[in-house]
Amino acid sequence: MTESKYILAGKTLEELEEFVQINNEPKFRAKQLHYWLYKNCVKTFDEMTNLSKGFRNKLKDIAVISANTIKQRFISKDGTIRYLIELADQTVIETVLMRFDHRPNLTACVSSQIGCPVGCIFCATGKMGFIRNLTASEIADQILTIQRDTGLEVTNVVYMGQGEPLLNFDEVAKSIKIITKELEIGNRRITISTSGIIPGIHKLAEENRQLTLALSLHAPNHELRQQLIPIEKKYPLDELVKALHALTHKTGRRVTIEYTLIKDVNDDLKLAKEMNYLLKGLNYNVNLIPYNPTSNDKYQAPSQKRINEFRYILEQSGKKVTVRLERGSDINAACGQLSAQLSTD
Ligand code: SF4
Numbered sequence: 444m445t446e447s448k449y450i451l452a453g454k455t456l457e458e459l460e461e462f463v464q465i466n467n468e469p470k471f472r473a474k475q476l477h478y479w480l481y482k483n484c485v486k487t488f489d490e491m492t493n494l495s496k497g498f499r500n501k502l503k504d505i506a507v508i509s510a511n512t513i514k515q516r517f518i519s520k521d522g523t524i525r526y527l528i529e530l531a532d533q534t535v536i537e538t539v540l541m542r543f544d545h546r547p548n549l550t551a552c553v554s555s556q557i558g559c560p561v562g563c564i565f566c567a568t569g570k571m572g573f574i575r576n577l578t579a580s581e582i583a584d585q586i587l588t589i590q591r592d593t594g595l596e597v598t599n600v601v602y603m604g605q606g607e608p609l610l611n612f613d614e615v616a617k618s619i620k621i622i623t624k625e626l627e628i629g630n631r632r633i634t635i636s637t638s639g640i641i642p643g644i645h646k647l648a649e650e651n652r653q654l655t656l657a658l659s660l661h662a663p664n665h666e667l668r669q670q671l672i673p674i675e676k677k678y679p680l681d682e683l684v685k686a687l688h689a690l691t692h693k694t695g696r697r698v699t700i701e702y703t704l705i706k707d708v709n710d711d712l713k714l715a716k717e718m719n720y721l722l723k724g725l726n727y728n729v730n731l732i733p734y735n736p737t738s739n740d741k742y743q744a745p746s747q748k749r750i751n752e753f754r755y756i757l758e759q760s761g762k763k764v765t766v767r768l769e770r771g772s773d774i775n776a777a778c779g780q781l782s783a784q785l786s787t788d
Pocket of ligand 1: 562566605606609
């Protein structure tokens with residue numbers, strides 16, 4: 444039973460200090476717990492060898508290291524691991540660990556909500572609808588769950604799993620504090636992906652952190668974009684681009700423009716020219732993402748020739764354009780494929 448027990452993973456040092464003091468233990472115990480949770484990522488209290496046996500037994504009665512249960516784990520041939528993780532309330536989220544050849548980085552792709560209210564037409568998560576926001580601890584514990592499972596150290600974090608992070612701003616902002624302070628992953632190694640929630644972009648500018656914002660643009664005009672991303676009706680593109688300018692001026696950071704290329708939907712070369720015009724004067728680079736069809740999908744990726752042509756036109760802006768190397772598409776871990784469905788495979 445974890446429901447009535449205190450969950451330690453994902454808590455700040457201050458919260459751990461409160462926990463030990465409420466339980467009549469000296470304050471230094473919090474630092475010891477912090478060490479085992481964040482530096483050693485142990486799975487059991489018995490591994491916390493510098494704690495007295497009495498305290499370890501007490502912990503077993505009142506706390507759990509984590510309430511997360513890995514329900515399923517899919518390993519791609521490219522090394523990507525997709526996790527289905529059950530939380531304390533039996534809801535299930537997805538978290539992905541991506542590795543890149545020839546690079547030491549290990550990137551955790553975390554979820555910020557269960558389901559998503561934005562409903563982008565090509566996204567498996569969007570089709571689930573919205574269930575609830577995740578807490579900051581639940582977001583941070585996704586990284587710790589990976590570390591406990593693999594024994595490896597995550598070096599980068601992207602908020603590109605399920606959910607729209609900027610619609611859960613307060614918990615996401617708190618989770619970033621936990622990730623930078625307790626897990627010691629620097630701001631520059633964190634990317635927040637948004638569909639374009641303007642108030643959230645302004646709040647992020649106020650936080651003035653050196654992290655990267657990735658905007659899922661997917662269309663360079665209001666008419667087409669509102670067909671793909673319904674939130675465009677509420678937060679139109681002209682206002683959104685102004686918010687991006689304000690953010691880059693404040694933080695000095697370049698934004699990443701994500702553009703999922705879908706055959707016959709948004710791959711017309713005129714749109715590439717329109718995009719260059721729309722983003723003129725902005726500090727940005729572009730990630731082109733050829734669409735990843737899910738099973739029985741009505742959308743397809745464009746041909747390689749069309750991807751190259753689209754890229755060539757975007758490069759005329761003088762900005763860096765990369766075609767994203769997809770990770771884990773054979774295990775449904777690629778962008779837009781996360782639907783937290785338990786598999787019977
Ligand atoms: S693409 Fe992102 S914002 Fe859009 S529905 Fe999917 S999870 Fe939500």
